[in-house]
Amino acid sequence: MSARIALASIAVGTSGISTALVGWCGQPYVTTLRHLTPEENGGAEGIEMTTQNLLLTPRITRVYDPTFLIETKRGFAKWELADKLVLPSDKTVEPGTEETVAETMDKDEKVLGRWVVKWGEGGEGTCHEVGKMIRFYNVHEELI
Numbered sequence: 721m722s723a724r725i726a727l728a729s730i731a732v733g734t735s736g737i738s739t740a741l742v743g744w745c746g747q748p749y750v751t752t753l754r755h756l757t758p759e760e761n762g763g764a765e766g767i768e769m770t771t772q773n774l775l776l777t778p779r780i781t782r783v784y785d786p787t788f789l790i791e792t793k794r795g796f797a798k799w800e801l802a803d804k805l806v807l808p809s810d811k812t813v814e815p816g817t818e819e820t821v822a823e824t825m826d827k828d829e830k831v832l833g834r835w836v837v838k839w840g841e842g843g844e845g846t847c848h849e850v851g852k853m854i855r856f857y858n859v860h861e862e863l864i
Contacts, residue, residue, distance in 0.1 A: 743774040748797045748856040753863040756782065769857055779832070781854050783822040788835070788847070789857075797856040801835045807843030815841050824854045 749771060756766035767783045783789055783801070792800035801822055807813065822835040833851030840846065849855070 739774070745796045747771065747773065748854070748858040750857050750859045750863060751778075753859060756784075769859070771854055771857070778827045779824055779854055780827070780829070781822055781824045781857075785821050788821045788837070792856060794856055797858045799857045799859060801847065801853075801855045803847055805837065805845045805847070807845070809843075811843065813839040813843060813845075815839055821847065822853070824852065 750769045751772060752768075752770035754768040754770075756768055758764055760766075761782075761784060764785065767786050767789070769781045769783070771779045771781065773779060788802045788805060789799045790802045792798065794800065816839065818836050818838045820834045821837050823831050824833045825831050831851070833849060833853030835847055835853050835855070836850055837845040837847045
């Protein structure tokens with residue numbers, strides 16, 4: 721009886737681990753990439769990316785400032801939202817202010833999470849997540 725329980729536990733555990741790995745690898749895969757025009761995005765160009773969770777529910781991420789998208793070293797992803805960014809010297813911001821750089825929404829456009837930058841001295845911004853944000857993206861070159 722203990723051997724049966726051990727075999728059943730191993731089977732269930734292996735199935736759970738493989739499902740978790742598929743979810744981790746597939747979560748950042750972008751199925752749709754759309755360019756946001758300045759008219760749609762408050763005067764600046766942006767990007768809208770559609771990904772799916774493990775249950776194949778669409779998650780829409782709008783990146784309002786694409787300069788916050790950088791190359792990543794994470795496996796199975798091409799881009800990530802930057803932790804820190806320094807503005808070029810020709811742009812100025814007021815230190816201590818915060819702004820939303822990106823938002824992740826469900827299919828009904830209910831906001832699930834935000835990527836927020838807090839500006840410091842010299843145009844140095846530090847970002848943090850509010851809610852449940854998708855941060856990594858695997859964009860196939862055909863979509864670009």
